[in-house]
Amino acid sequence: MDNPLENQIQELKRKGVKATVARRAVLEVLLEGPSHQSADDIATKVSSRYPEIHLSTVYRTLETLEGIGAIDHVHLGHGRAVYHLGDEPHQHLVCDRCGSVTEVPNEIFSPLNETLSKRYGFHLRRNHFAVLGRCSSCENSTSQTSVRTYG
Amino acid sequence: MDNPLENQIQELKRKGVKATVARRAVLEVLLEGPSHQSADDIATKVSSRYPEIHLSTVYRTLETLEGIGAIDHVHLGHGRAVYHLGDEPHQHLVCDRCGSVTEVPNEIFSPLNETLSKRYGFHLRRNHFAVLGRCSSCENSTSQTSVRTYG
DNA sequence: CTGCTTGCAAATAGTTTGCACGTTC
């Protein structure tokens, strides 16, 4: 069985969570990508197929899925959060200017983690907030680019 | 003249911004500390002295002060932002568990910056979002501590 | 006096919740 949707559904059942239409639909949308979508993005897509599924249900579903570790969310900007499947842990580099998001593996942060741990006893944990900066295209140009690295 | 409040006021004028009661009051509260306060915290303190100063004015004042570089804000958790005087650039380590905030100098992030820069062409820039993890006390204990490193 | 600032009320964005009904196991 290598149907990713079915795998996720199995996972739900394994964790003792009911496999409802809403949960299926949300997982479908997340699997289809793009990899990082806001609750609202997801709700819009979900309700184009299942119009009766309400935004608040999407929020509750996302909460549930996050609770069992199937997905995660990050705050990329002011206000909205985006959700993504909980594959390998990664951090998000968000460009100040064009808003593009680049995912980088957590290992890149290991040296920092060691330093913080030695000097402050602090241990990096979640990638809940994005790392802000300037992406290469914006650093090099003055024109307005709207590239979305997002995936 | 080493009165910090007066220095800040001079700075306002130098930047061509009017020195109003609201701006004075907000600067006073920020100078008195704690170093990181939410708009609401600030408004509460401000209005205990100047009851006519409205929350929306505090927001507008904070925006103005941020515009001239006198202060900065960071998102420490879900929702609320905290404002602090724009002294030396630093990052914020926020504990997942007890919410304590530790400031660390930006230099700590230089090696990471180099790596990101080489591998992804990405340049760290703002400390707009906090770095989440576990502080030493929470890492070592299972009891609920409510320490606030905050200053 | 002229325009930047402010008070207030109302709007907004994003998310959460109470409650009665519907669905899954």
Add this chain to the structure above:
DNA sequence: GAACGTGCAAACTATTTGCAAGCAG
């Protein structure tokens, strides 16, 4: 059929905005 999940409307939190009146330079 019991327990959990969902639709809807309404509440909430943090922040922003329009407008008429107020104050700084």
